[in-house]
Amino acid sequence: MSLSSFEDSKALFVRRWGEMGGYWGINRTMAEIHALLFVSTKPICTDDVMELLQVSRGNASMNLRSLVDWGLIDRIHLRGDRKEYFVCRTDVWQMFETILKQRRRREVEPIIETIAHCREMVTGSDPIATGDDSGETATYKKRLDEMQDFLHAVGTVADLLVKVGPKRIGDISKMMMKLAG
Amino acid sequence: MSLSSFEDSKALFVRRWGEMGGYWGINRTMAEIHALLFVSTKPICTDDVMELLQVSRGNASMNLRSLVDWGLIDRIHLRGDRKEYFVCRTDVWQMFETILKQRRRREVEPIIETIAHCREMVTGSDPIATGDDSGETATYKKRLDEMQDFLHAVGTVADLLVKVGPKRIGDISKMMMKLAG
DNA sequence: CGAAACTTTCAATACTCTCTGAAATTAAGA
DNA sequence: TCTTAATTTCAGAGAGTATTGAAAGTTTCG
Structure with missing residues (x-):
């Protein structure tokens, strides 16, 4: 198993989860962000989301907030870092x-x-x-x-x-x- | 109970069912047509749908067909009438x-x-x-x-x-x- | 067959939802 | 307090869906 197949595997999951979101009345970006956090072992910040999903800051911010409101992800703070990070509730x-x-x-x-x-x-x-x-x-x-x-x-x-x-x-x-x- | 409260009651149900359809990835008109047939004891034709829901012939036709494809309603024919009618599978x-x-x-x-x-x-x-x-x-x-x-x-x-x-x-x-x- | 009744299709249009990006706001550190 | 980093907001642009209406197609019946 190569590192790239690990990354590819996660990317595939994210894409599919996003697609499915559409069917369930959840917008694609929100679903993709959720998937991204679900398969990530590390906390992720807004810039990561922007980079990985190629979306604007506003879009990332809005959807991260919605996910927090839904109670599907949590905001966390890493010491020595001013940025906010997010983690998924994985149960x-x-x-x-x-x-x-x-x-x-x-x-x-x-x-x-x-x-x-x-x-x-x-x-x-x-x-x-x-x-x-x-x-x-x-x-x-x-x-x-x-x-x-x-x-x-x-x-x-x-x-x-x-x-x-x-x-x-x-x-x-x-x-x-x-x-x- | 007046006749109008009967009609009003059905209309209310149709409207709400249509609204809810949106949440479930079903377009409002399709959901409204389905509701209309669900609460109707008599078969309904395309013109009835157009009149009752105030939609175009094309729209009514398309959505009726989708509902038939989904297996949620059936086409029927009334003797002495050339038109197609539709009924809901009400179970x-x-x-x-x-x-x-x-x-x-x-x-x-x-x-x-x-x-x-x-x-x-x-x-x-x-x-x-x-x-x-x-x-x-x-x-x-x-x-x-x-x-x-x-x-x-x-x-x-x-x-x-x-x-x-x-x-x-x-x-x-x-x-x-x-x-x- | 031919005409009338009815249904379907689809290009154009209207509408709704999503996304962007820059300005406004908020929070942290000096 | 002031400066800077980070976040949120939102008006306008863009994308994706739904709807219309008229033309094309189909079926029924004389």
């Missing part, structure tokens, strides 16, 4: 938990709330009295309820998955396999 | 399975493959002979492996979740709760 399960929490808050909770609200709007009064076709609203209500139940179910499983963590993941698989028959 | 668990399958193929598999490739690039030869810092590559390898394991674990659980379906979801929660406890 993948913790990483997952962090992302899960944020995305759920921003992307799942609002839809759950909206469904609840939609549900209220069509709940209560007598459909016949209002001349409403009760068959139609009944179907609508059912679909909303099923979606709501589903979203809750997935949320619960995701939470538990994180709680259970990497150690017992095998146990879970086995059990679910039994249930799935 | 949310099936919907989830469909989306899961597609996104995994496009967004998870490639990163898993890349990690495997990255891993190969730094596997094998003697680090000391090549003057490589074995501590650094060892850390790198470990991180790649952890990420790989994690991605596989999540994939497995997601698959099983779909297999188990809505009926036993309660059982799963209980079991995981015990493990997590």
Whole structure:
């Protein structure tokens, strides 16, 4: 194994992680910076990011800050150096938990709330009295309820998955396999 | 409940579903059309979509086709009518399975493959002979492996979740709760 | 076949998100 | 305090997506 294949390997990972970021609503540069820190054993500063990813200072700064805000990386200070450095929180399960929490808050909770609200709007009064076709609203209500139940179910499983963590993941698989028959 | 509150409720759901689509890398119009079909008990045609969502014929046509390609909606024909109509596959668990399958193929598999490739690039030869810092590559390898394991674990659980379906979801929660406890 | 009804395509345009780079701000050391 | 290093901000440029609308294509039926 040559030194260059080590560097090449890391570069490949960074590129791919960046590409994937796009699919997940995360901008490419942010994902690449994250990958860079994930595969780096040493802390990295803004200038390193600029050099390695060929992006502007502003871009590097903004995205590093976003990553800190998301809780995916940390700022650190090296003694005898005025610059700020950054390191990745490398525990993948913790990483997952962090992302899960944020995305759920921003992307799942609002839809759950909206469904609840939609549900209220069509709940209560007598459909016949209002001349409403009760068959139609009944179907609508059912679909909303099923979606709501589903979203809750997935949320619960995701939470538990994180709680259970990497150690017992095998146990879970086995059990679910039994249930799935 | 008035007729208008029924319509308002559906409109609210459509708007929110569209907004959320953005977060998930799905364009707003596509998500809105999907929502429209999800809350509609009757089949809907291109002109309905144009009218209800205020979009052009081209836009409606393109996005309807994408939804058919994804397997989220179906084309149908109504007797005595030349137009094509569309209906949503309303089973949310099936919907989830469909989306899961597609996104995994496009967004998870490639990163898993890349990690495997990255891993190969730094596997094998003697680090000391090549003057490589074995501590650094060892850390790198470990991180790649952890990420790989994690991605596989999540994939497995997601698959099983779909297999188990809505009926036993309660059982799963209980079991995981015990493990997590 | 030919006309009418309907659908798809795609070049041009509008829009949204990302990035740059230099100015403003903040922090550290003399 | 002043000077210098480092960081942040943000208006404008650029890149990438989504949308329109009209022309081309397809299907249905007399």
